[in-house]
Amino acid sequence: MYKISIDDIEKEKNKTYHIDFDDDIPELKAHVTAGINLVSLGDFIEAAGDVRGKIKLECDLCLKEFDYKLDFFVKEMYAKTTLFDEPKQETELKNGQFVTDLNGENEIDVYDLLYQSVILQLPNKKVCGINCNEGKFAQDSGLTVQDERMAIFKTIKIENK
DSSP states (O other): OOEEEEEHHSGGGGEEEEEEEEEEEEEGGGEEEEEEEEEEETTEEEEEEEEEEEEEEEETTTEEEEEEEEEEEEEEEESSSSSSSSSOEEEEEEETEEEEEEEESSEEEHHHHHHHHHHHHHHHHSOOTTOOOOOOOTTTTTTSOOOOGGGGGGGOOOOOO
């Protein structure tokens, strides 16, 4: 459904094919809306557009699930013909300019483009908010435990031999 044939792009006026994406990406627990333009540029196809949505993440500090807002611009280049004798996924032509080799494929998978783009937009440290208390809770013994599931380790007795 979200795989667009190169032939369909070539047939469009100005060789520009527009696709509106409004769907879940269940593997990421995300809902994404995007307007992507696929433009044929000779030997290359440029996919570009605005992406918005929400993804459920787990806080690295307190381990609670929270919604993270997505709002970014995606721009990807695809090579219609194979760039190298040996298949490669992605090639850097100039510093910071990457091109995905379609390796003879005749279609572009917009779902996969958005899946990968969302992953690349995720923060290195996922924190539910500025006021996250890191899951700390008071214990009678004064021991602070980051995760309630780890409290079982408080009861372990270690014998020195």
